[in-house]
Amino acid sequence: MNATGLDCSQHALSAAYYADAARQRSVKIVENTPLSRDTFRLRLASPELASHILPGQFLMIRLPSHESPLLARPFALYDTWCDDSGTPLGLDIGYLVVGKATRLLKAMRTGDSVEVWGPLGNGFLPQATEHLIMVAGGIGQTPFLALGREYLGGRPYGNPGREVPPANKVTLCYGVRSKQFAAGIEDFENAGISVKISTDDGSLGHHGLVTDLLKQTLDQRLGQCRIVCCGPEPMMHAVARIAHEREVPCQVSLETPMACGIGICFSCVTKVRQLEEDPTGEVWDYKRTCVDGPVFDAAKIVF
Template identity: 55%
Template sequence: MNDVVLDLPGVVSTAVQESATVVEHELMAKNTWRMRLSCPAIARQIVPGQFFMVRIPGRSDPLLGRPFALYDIYTDADGHPAGLDFGYVVVGKMTSVLESLSVGSRVEMWGPLGNGFPLPPSGHLVIAAGGIGQTPFLAVVREALKRRVYGDPARIVCTAPSRITLCYGVRGVEYLAGVEEFQAEGIDVRISTDDGSAGRRGFVTDVLKNVFAEKPAATALYCCGPEPMMQAVNRLAASVRIPTWLSLETPMACGFGACFSCVTKIRQDDGTWDYRRVCVEGPVFPGDKVVFHE
């Protein structure tokens, strides 16, 4: 399999374009799928929180690729990165086409793209996820616990967090995806559902308030999900002075900063704001820098 280095303004310098094969495709929850792609060149480099673009070859509708976050990498028999997994919800034309793909199908992809999450703190790491927003965090957890190493050169966690808590909110129990994988890593999973069919009835912020009241106190919060949910989580964390890192789910067209379709308002050091491209400067930003739409 050949890969092509992408030499484009703003793109990660080591990003490549790769033709990938679907090696697994399974239903995780209602309308929610996990796809595994054989793409060793991207898998060797990608770190938790980065993303990649996927396009269906030979199709003009949809014409453009779509961004997907790393769920996790997988390794070959010798322990070398062989490819990666990503999760998606069937909500539009591109994801409907993805749903129809079977093992052996081919896709075009380019990455890794974006900046990813910082290495986790040594204290109590809290993760807040809404909807499909849990997908970036399995790799975060495995890296934090020193169970998997990512990146080239490899990122090394010096001291694992003393505690990891995942607060995960969805509409109903049928939409919970990947919970068993997080629990298998030994982390504390707190669930909320809009209809009360699993965990606590209400929003993920309701669960988060209880976690913030517990000891040891949270030292950092990572978050991904719908914008209103991230805004509420960010406001709550700020009220108790917990630093946050938000992975924005802004729609993208190119993935490497040329089209400026994914800009978001980011607060500057002097208190003013300016636009930043989520695909290049993000998708992960400090929570206190993000200016949400009111």
């Protein structure tokens, strides 16, 4: 506990969430499995990283056998994997093949090694809610499997495992271009998460926007709600507006491109309102997504 009475082990401004607590390791690939078209799950063997990472945090991953791309890429925690006793053995990340780094990552096989440092950034705070609504677009579902599992009491995360007030229900509202891009649906359903899908072409679920599903879910009034969101910026902006109109707390996990991941290069800055100084929200400052985020209060982001 600190002077303000906050438990620093669960507070986003604790030094435990910053790069000075990160670990850099060469780790083995256990699996590189397709989840859907162009989307893969990379399973890494690292008990140390798996035992410390929290939902919403991320890793920087670099391919050691390649000089191009030289820089690492950020990947959010998808989930940890454990032995029969529940001891974490490693972690999973999800990725979409969109550029040179992810094309090379797709080609890696079991037994290959990658350079990893993390856990990085601050994750989702363990705030109480009766109904956790997770809104994702594209590859934005990847931070939410661990979070949903945690809120349903399926698995503790962190060392020591943090206590999260259990939710009565967890819903994933997931928007993709078409059904062939819907990734990891069974993983979420097997964790006890209710999944609602929207597609741009109507090939699966609701034909329309994922924000339509969010509004429908909020209209059901299944207890006190909290929203978390990750995906394309226009979608996150729309979700933030809906949350503001409905007076529902909302956090967004930004997908800002990063170069270092540890707060040195300032390439991942985003505009954040300084509401503590100016309740009108007109005063803002640049914050580094990698160390001040990637999770922010949606009301503070200048989209």
